[in-house]
Amino acid sequence: MYNKQRFKPGYAITEVLIAMVIISISYLQLSRSLASVMGAAVQNISATRAINLAHSTLEEVMAHPFDAVGSEAQGYALEFNGTDEYLDCGDVTVINSADSLTISGWINPDMASGNDIIFSKDGEDADNRILLYINVSTEDLYIKYENGGMNQYGQYTSFTTAVYQNKWTHFAVVFDGGGSGNPGKLKLYLNGSAVDLSFTGIIASTITNASGQSFYIGKSGSDYFDGTIDEVRIWNVVRSAAEILGNYNSGLTSPFTESNLKLYLRMNNGEGIVAFDFSSNEKHGTLNNMDDANWVSSSSTILGKEAIFVDGIYDDDDPTDWSTYNDVDDFNGVNFTDDYYTGITGTITVEYVSVHQDTWAISTVAGPTDYKQVTVRVNIPGGDAYTQLRAIKSAKTIQHYALTYSPYGN
Numbered sequence: 001m002y003n004k005q006r007f008k009p010g011y012a013i014t015e016v017l018i019a020m021v022i023i024s025i026s027y028l029q030l031s032r033s034l035a036s037v038m039g040a041a042v043q044n045i046s047a048t049r050a051i052n053l054a055h056s057t058l059e060e061v062m063a064h065p066f067d068a069v070g071s072e073a074q075g076y077a078l079e080f081n082g083t084d085e086y087l088d089c090g091d092v093t094v095i096n097s098a099d100s101l102t103i104s105g106w107i108n109p110d111m112a113s114g115n116d117i118i119f120s121k122d123g124e125d126a127d128n129r130i131l132l133y134i135n136v137s138t139e140d141l142y143i144k145y146e147n148g149g150m151n152q153y154g155q156y157t158s159f160t161t162a163v164y165q166n167k168w169t170h171f172a173v174v175f176d177g178g179g180s181g182n183p184g185k186l187k188l189y190l191n192g193s194a195v196d197l198s199f200t201g202i203i204a205s206t207i208t209n210a211s212g213q214s215f216y217i218g219k220s221g222s223d224y225f226d227g228t229i230d231e232v233r234i235w236n237v238v239r240s241a242a243e244i245l246g247n248y249n250s251g252l253t254s255p256f257t258e259s260n261l262k263l264y265l266r267m268n269n270g271e272g273i274v275a276f277d278f279s280s281n282e283k284h285g286t287l288n289n290m291d292d293a294n295w296v297s298s299s300s301t302i303l304g305k306e307a308i309f310v311d312g313i314y315d316d317d318d319p320t321d322w323s324t325y326n327d328v329d330d331f332n333g334v335n336f337t338d339d340y341y342t343g344i345t346g347t348i349t350v351e352y353v354s355v356h357q358d359t360w361a362i363s364t365v366a367g368p369t370d371y372k373q374v375t376v377r378v379n380i381p382g383g384d385a386y387t388q389l390r391a392i393k394s395a396k397t398i399q400h401y402a403l404t405y406s407p408y409g410n
Contacts, residue, residue: 046344046382047380049338050380054377054389055389062391076295078230078267078290079296080290082112084224085288086217086219087219089217089263090283094236096208096210100176101207102174102238103172103235104172104173104189104239105265106170106171107169108166111227114223115133116223117133117223119131119232120215121215122221129210130208131143131220132144139159145175153199154182169191172188172248174239175207183197191248192245231267233265236262252264257280261280269295270292272287274286331350333349334348344378344381345379346376347376348374348375349374351364353392354371371393373392376390
């Protein structure tokens with residue numbers, strides 16, 4: 001009995017030790033399980049956050065419009081040789097003696113030499129005229145607004161080859177006879193932004209009456225335009241700064257119903273010797289010394305650009321605010337991070353694609369086309385996991401190029 005009693009405590013100690021080992025092992029397993037659970041939870045939170053971020057990013061990118069010329073994908077513009085080629089629109093009578101007028105369009109000037117004439121309407125006296133041209137040698141953009149032979153004009157002195165040569169630029173010239181002083185009567189906007197003009201003479205309250213004289217695009221006298229021109233519009237009203245900014249890079253939903261729109265040359269038919277006027281005025285332009293070879297793709301340098309407009313000119317620096325992007329193309333290759341969850345990063349890719357009219361099959365092409373595929377990929381930290389969303393953006397739907405009526409096509 002004695003020996004038996006003696007060994008009981010030994011058994012108890014062993015049992016306790018064994019129990020402690022079992023508990024330790026269980027705790028270790030439990031700790032590992034908790035770590036796995038927590039890891040999975042973190043991963044799920046990351047995945048959820050990544051999906052939400054991908055959705056919101058895609059929506060933000062898709063909310064931005066195409067470039068104005070981009071919305072003319074698969075469209076055309078007119079190229080002028082600077083020697084003898086021009087467009088004759090006849091007597092656009094709304095210009096004669098006008099006290100309210102807005103003329104706008106896109107130009108891509110070669111700026112090689114001489115005077116690049118953008119548009120003109122001359123009276124019998126060479127000093128009775130309305131004229132917009134580039135003086136290449138002085139790198140100035142002149143707006144002649146002359147009446148009674150008086151030398152009156154506005155001058156933009158920073159139209160340099162370094163900034164504007166062989167690049168698409170939108171211009172809008174505004175005449176307001178009721179404005180205060182020269183700056184109130186004559187304004188110039190480039191790429192949607194007003195620029196400062198220096199003036200010579202006193203700007204008249206009405207434009208010269210050049211009745212019976214043609215409105216030319218690309219010519220005045222013996223001077224011509226060297227480069228490409230697209231989307232010329234004339235309004236018989238003073239367009240406000242807000243209207244110009246909001247409209248310069250978009251199309252018109254129903255140009256035939258725009259009562260103040262008196263000329264709208266989309267220059268998009270791509271062949272023939274007529275540039276159709278899509279306004280209700282129907283002042284079609286006739287191509288002179290030009291043929292089908294002068295109809296060129298309207299894509300040029302503005303499509304696929306990696307730049308944005310800052311103060312009316314292109315800025316190749318990356319913007320800090322997405323709201324300053326002008327087109328979904330600008331997002332191409334952009335990397336971004338999630339400010340609320342460390343480690344989540346993303347990339348945006350934009351590609352031109354073609355969409356089959358019958359099967360809706362999508363294929364990547366060099367472009368430009370009427371469709372762009374936007375891909376947002378968001379990486380999840382801790383491995384190779386990621387979430388990816390794709391969407392197709394249509395130029396003509398977004399930019400309202402559906403015409404209510406047109407005998408010339410869209």
